Amino acid sequence: MNGILCINKPANMTSFDVCAKIKRQFKVKVGHTGTLDPMATGVMVVVLGNHTKLVPYLTSNKKTYRATCRLGIKTDTGDVWGKVIEEAAVSTMTEKKIQGVLDQFLGTTSQTPPMVSAIKVDGKKLYEYAREGKTIEVKSRTITIDYIQLTSLQENEFDFEVSVSAGTYIRTLCEDIGERLNTVATMSSLNRTKSGSVTLDMCQTLQEAMEKPHWHQPLPLLKEIRQIEVDDPTFIYHGKRYHATMEEPLICFVYQNQPIAIYKKENETTYKSERGLW
Known part of the structure:
Protein backbone atom coordinates (compact mmCIF):
# COMPACT_ATOMS: atom_id res chain seq x y z
CA MET A 1 0.00 0.00 0.00
CA ASN A 2 1.20 3.49 -0.94
CA GLY A 3 -0.59 6.66 0.12
CA ILE A 4 -0.55 10.20 1.45
CA LEU A 5 -2.76 11.39 4.31
CA CYS A 6 -3.18 15.00 5.41
CA ILE A 7 -3.88 15.03 9.15
CA ASN A 8 -5.04 17.80 11.46
CA LYS A 9 -2.81 16.73 14.33
CA PRO A 10 -4.50 16.87 17.73
CA ALA A 11 -2.87 18.31 20.84
CA ASN A 12 -1.27 16.04 23.45
CA MET A 13 0.28 13.75 20.82
CA THR A 14 3.75 13.69 19.34
CA SER A 15 4.20 13.42 15.57
CA PHE A 16 5.71 10.00 16.26
CA ASP A 17 2.50 8.97 18.07
CA VAL A 18 0.42 9.93 15.05
CA CYS A 19 2.63 7.93 12.69
CA ALA A 20 2.61 4.94 15.06
CA LYS A 21 -1.19 4.83 15.11
CA ILE A 22 -1.38 5.00 11.33
CA LYS A 23 1.32 2.34 10.99
CA ARG A 24 -0.61 -0.03 13.27
CA GLN A 25 -3.83 0.61 11.36
CA PHE A 26 -2.48 0.09 7.84
CA LYS A 27 0.49 -2.19 8.64
CA VAL A 28 2.93 -0.40 6.36
CA LYS A 29 6.01 1.82 6.58
CA VAL A 30 5.08 5.39 7.59
CA GLY A 31 6.85 8.76 7.59
CA HIS A 32 5.94 12.44 7.78
CA THR A 33 7.10 15.75 6.32
CA GLY A 34 7.56 17.90 9.41
CA THR A 35 7.45 17.49 13.19
CA LEU A 36 4.92 19.35 15.29
CA ASP A 37 5.42 19.77 19.05
CA PRO A 38 3.16 17.57 21.21
CA MET A 39 0.90 20.48 22.22
CA ALA A 40 0.78 21.96 18.71
CA THR A 41 -2.05 21.20 16.31
CA GLY A 42 -2.63 21.46 12.58
CA VAL A 43 -1.32 20.34 9.22
CA MET A 44 0.74 17.16 9.24
CA VAL A 45 1.41 15.26 6.01
CA VAL A 46 1.83 11.51 6.57
CA VAL A 47 3.20 9.26 3.83
CA LEU A 48 2.82 5.49 3.60
CA GLY A 49 4.63 2.70 1.78
CA ASN A 50 6.83 3.65 -1.18
CA HIS A 51 5.56 7.21 -0.96
CA THR A 52 7.93 7.65 2.01
CA LYS A 53 10.55 8.18 -0.72
CA LEU A 54 8.76 11.46 -1.47
CA VAL A 55 9.32 12.94 2.00
CA PRO A 56 12.27 15.21 1.05
CA TYR A 57 10.26 16.62 -1.86
CA LEU A 58 6.96 17.05 -0.03
CA THR A 59 8.71 18.88 2.80
CA SER A 60 7.98 22.47 1.85
CA ASN A 61 10.17 25.45 2.60
CA GLY A 196 3.54 23.99 1.19
CA SER A 197 0.37 23.44 -0.83
CA VAL A 198 -1.44 21.58 1.97
CA THR A 199 -3.96 23.67 3.91
CA LEU A 200 -5.93 22.89 7.03
CA ASP A 201 -9.19 22.44 5.10
CA MET A 202 -7.55 19.56 3.19
CA CYS A 203 -6.90 17.66 6.44
CA GLN A 204 -8.85 14.98 8.27
CA THR A 205 -8.85 14.37 11.97
CA LEU A 206 -6.71 11.41 12.99
CA GLN A 207 -9.83 9.41 13.80
CA GLU A 208 -11.37 10.14 10.39
CA ALA A 209 -8.16 9.11 8.65
CA MET A 210 -8.11 5.84 10.55
CA GLU A 211 -11.74 5.00 9.81
CA LYS A 212 -12.33 6.46 6.34
CA PRO A 213 -9.04 7.74 4.91
CA HIS A 214 -8.97 10.30 2.13
CA TRP A 215 -5.94 9.44 0.03
CA HIS A 216 -4.21 12.37 -1.63
CA GLN A 217 -2.53 11.97 -5.01
CA PRO A 218 1.16 12.91 -4.94
CA LEU A 219 1.38 15.06 -8.10
CA PRO A 220 -0.70 18.01 -6.81
CA LEU A 221 1.44 18.04 -3.65
CA LEU A 222 4.62 18.09 -5.75
CA LYS A 223 3.58 21.10 -7.81
CA GLU A 224 6.57 23.14 -6.57
CA ILE A 225 8.77 20.79 -8.65
CA ARG A 226 8.59 20.89 -12.45
CA GLN A 227 6.88 17.75 -13.75
CA ILE A 228 7.69 16.11 -17.09
CA GLU A 229 5.51 13.32 -18.44
CA VAL A 230 7.16 10.51 -20.38
CA ASP A 231 5.69 7.83 -22.66
CA ASP A 232 8.63 5.46 -22.25
CA PRO A 233 10.32 5.42 -18.82
CA THR A 234 13.00 2.86 -19.74
CA PHE A 235 15.87 5.37 -19.57
CA ILE A 236 14.69 6.37 -16.08
CA TYR A 237 14.57 2.80 -14.82
CA HIS A 238 18.12 2.37 -16.12
CA GLY A 239 19.28 5.49 -14.27
CA LYS A 240 20.39 7.29 -17.42
CA ARG A 241 20.95 11.04 -17.48
CA TYR A 242 18.46 13.45 -19.01
CA HIS A 243 19.73 16.23 -21.26
CA ALA A 244 17.85 19.52 -21.25
CA THR A 245 18.51 23.21 -20.76
CA MET A 246 16.27 24.37 -17.91
CA GLU A 247 16.58 26.55 -14.83
CA GLU A 248 14.88 24.23 -12.33
CA PRO A 249 17.20 22.50 -9.81
CA LEU A 250 14.88 19.46 -9.67
CA ILE A 251 12.47 17.79 -12.08
CA CYS A 252 9.93 15.05 -11.45
CA PHE A 253 9.30 12.49 -14.17
CA VAL A 254 5.73 11.27 -14.46
CA TYR A 255 4.51 8.05 -16.05
CA GLN A 256 0.84 7.10 -16.21
CA ASN A 257 -0.08 9.92 -13.80
CA GLN A 258 2.38 8.76 -11.13
CA PRO A 259 5.78 10.23 -10.15
CA ILE A 260 8.50 7.72 -10.95
CA ALA A 261 11.76 9.61 -10.34
CA ILE A 262 13.32 12.84 -9.16
CA TYR A 263 16.25 14.16 -11.18
CA LYS A 264 18.69 16.82 -9.98
CA LYS A 265 20.50 19.35 -12.13
CA GLU A 266 24.10 18.27 -12.67
CA ASN A 267 25.22 21.05 -15.02
CA GLU A 268 23.76 23.52 -17.51
CA THR A 269 22.51 20.82 -19.87
CA THR A 270 22.26 17.63 -17.80
CA TYR A 271 20.07 16.19 -15.05
CA LYS A 272 21.09 13.15 -13.02
CA SER A 273 18.80 10.66 -11.29
CA GLU A 274 18.55 11.45 -7.59
CA ARG A 275 15.82 9.09 -6.46
CA GLY A 276 13.67 6.42 -8.06
CA LEU A 277 10.11 6.38 -6.73
CA TRP A 278 8.85 3.04 -8.03
Missing part, protein backbone atom coordinates in the same frame (compact mmCIF):
# COMPACT_ATOMS: atom_id res chain seq x y z
CA LYS A 62 7.11 27.57 3.47
CA LYS A 63 4.81 27.08 6.44
CA THR A 64 2.03 29.18 7.97
CA TYR A 65 1.02 29.21 11.64
CA ARG A 66 -1.47 30.78 14.00
CA ALA A 67 0.13 31.32 17.38
CA THR A 68 -0.56 32.89 20.75
CA CYS A 69 2.12 34.85 22.61
CA ARG A 70 1.80 35.39 26.36
CA LEU A 71 3.63 38.40 27.78
CA GLY A 72 5.20 38.72 31.21
CA ILE A 73 6.64 35.22 31.66
CA LYS A 74 9.56 33.26 30.25
CA THR A 75 9.98 29.50 30.57
CA ASP A 76 12.79 27.02 30.11
CA THR A 77 11.09 25.55 27.04
CA GLY A 78 9.82 28.72 25.38
CA ASP A 79 6.20 27.70 25.84
CA VAL A 80 3.66 27.69 28.68
CA TRP A 81 4.22 23.98 29.34
CA GLY A 82 7.71 24.62 30.64
CA LYS A 83 8.98 25.88 34.00
CA VAL A 84 8.73 29.62 34.56
CA ILE A 85 12.25 31.02 34.87
CA GLU A 86 11.54 34.74 34.65
CA GLU A 87 8.69 37.17 35.13
CA ALA A 88 8.52 40.81 34.10
CA ALA A 89 6.10 43.70 34.11
CA VAL A 90 4.07 44.36 30.98
CA SER A 91 3.31 47.92 29.94
CA THR A 92 0.05 48.89 28.30
CA MET A 93 -0.19 47.23 24.92
CA THR A 94 -2.10 48.46 21.88
CA GLU A 95 -2.69 46.76 18.54
CA LYS A 96 -0.66 49.47 16.81
CA LYS A 97 2.31 49.00 19.16
CA ILE A 98 2.35 45.21 18.77
CA GLN A 99 1.91 45.27 15.00
CA GLY A 100 4.75 47.78 14.77
CA VAL A 101 7.04 45.32 16.55
CA LEU A 102 5.81 42.36 14.47
CA ASP A 103 6.64 44.27 11.29
CA GLN A 104 10.26 44.51 12.42
CA PHE A 105 10.60 40.74 11.91
CA LEU A 106 9.60 40.77 8.23
CA GLY A 107 12.23 39.63 5.76
CA THR A 108 15.39 37.58 6.17
CA THR A 109 17.06 37.47 9.56
CA SER A 110 18.90 35.06 11.87
CA GLN A 111 17.43 32.97 14.68
CA THR A 112 19.05 30.76 17.29
CA PRO A 113 17.21 27.43 17.70
CA PRO A 114 15.99 26.63 21.24
CA MET A 115 17.62 23.97 23.40
CA VAL A 116 14.40 21.94 23.23
CA SER A 117 14.74 21.45 19.47
CA ALA A 118 15.62 18.20 17.69
CA ILE A 119 18.66 19.69 15.94
CA LYS A 120 21.69 17.45 16.33
CA VAL A 121 25.05 18.61 17.67
CA ASP A 122 27.82 16.02 17.68
CA GLY A 123 25.27 13.31 16.90
CA LYS A 124 22.98 14.18 19.79
CA LYS A 125 19.70 16.12 19.75
CA LEU A 126 19.60 19.43 21.59
CA TYR A 127 16.65 18.41 23.74
CA GLU A 128 18.66 15.42 24.95
CA TYR A 129 21.36 17.80 26.20
CA ALA A 130 18.64 19.94 27.80
CA ARG A 131 17.24 16.94 29.69
CA GLU A 132 20.72 16.40 31.12
CA GLY A 133 20.84 20.01 32.26
CA LYS A 134 23.50 20.91 29.71
CA THR A 135 23.56 24.03 27.56
CA ILE A 136 25.25 23.73 24.18
CA GLU A 137 26.36 26.60 21.98
CA VAL A 138 24.04 26.62 18.98
CA LYS A 139 24.76 28.43 15.74
CA SER A 140 22.12 30.84 14.51
CA ARG A 141 20.28 30.03 11.29
CA THR A 142 18.97 32.20 8.49
CA ILE A 143 15.16 32.37 8.40
CA THR A 144 12.66 34.31 6.35
CA ILE A 145 9.35 35.73 7.54
CA ASP A 146 7.12 36.66 4.60
CA TYR A 147 4.02 37.69 6.53
CA ILE A 148 3.18 38.42 10.16
CA GLN A 149 -0.10 39.91 11.32
CA LEU A 150 -1.72 40.53 14.69
CA THR A 151 -5.19 38.94 14.78
CA SER A 152 -6.41 39.64 18.31
CA LEU A 153 -5.26 41.21 21.58
CA GLN A 154 -6.26 40.28 25.10
CA GLU A 155 -4.75 41.27 28.43
CA ASN A 156 -1.06 40.27 28.37
CA GLU A 157 -1.67 37.91 25.46
CA PHE A 158 -2.14 38.23 21.70
CA ASP A 159 -2.74 36.02 18.67
CA PHE A 160 -0.93 36.38 15.38
CA GLU A 161 -0.57 34.66 12.01
CA VAL A 162 2.84 34.17 10.44
CA SER A 163 4.24 32.68 7.23
CA VAL A 164 7.84 31.51 7.57
CA SER A 165 10.59 29.47 5.99
CA ALA A 166 11.14 25.91 7.18
CA GLY A 167 13.28 25.69 10.31
CA THR A 168 11.76 28.77 11.94
CA TYR A 169 10.91 28.28 15.63
CA ILE A 170 7.75 30.13 16.61
CA ARG A 171 8.52 29.76 20.34
CA THR A 172 11.80 31.60 19.77
CA LEU A 173 9.99 34.21 17.70
CA CYS A 174 7.61 34.81 20.64
CA GLU A 175 10.55 35.31 23.00
CA ASP A 176 12.18 37.74 20.56
CA ILE A 177 8.92 39.66 20.20
CA GLY A 178 8.75 39.95 23.99
CA GLU A 179 12.23 41.47 24.11
CA ARG A 180 11.27 44.10 21.55
CA LEU A 181 8.21 44.91 23.66
CA ASN A 182 10.55 45.45 26.65
CA THR A 183 9.31 42.44 28.58
CA VAL A 184 9.55 38.65 28.40
CA ALA A 185 7.22 36.31 26.53
CA THR A 186 6.42 32.69 25.79
CA MET A 187 4.29 30.79 23.30
CA SER A 188 0.94 29.57 24.63
CA SER A 189 -0.57 27.93 21.53
CA LEU A 190 0.49 26.89 18.04
CA ASN A 191 -1.55 25.75 15.05
CA ARG A 192 0.02 25.00 11.66
CA THR A 193 -2.49 26.10 9.03
CA LYS A 194 -0.45 25.48 5.89
CA SER A 195 2.58 23.47 4.82
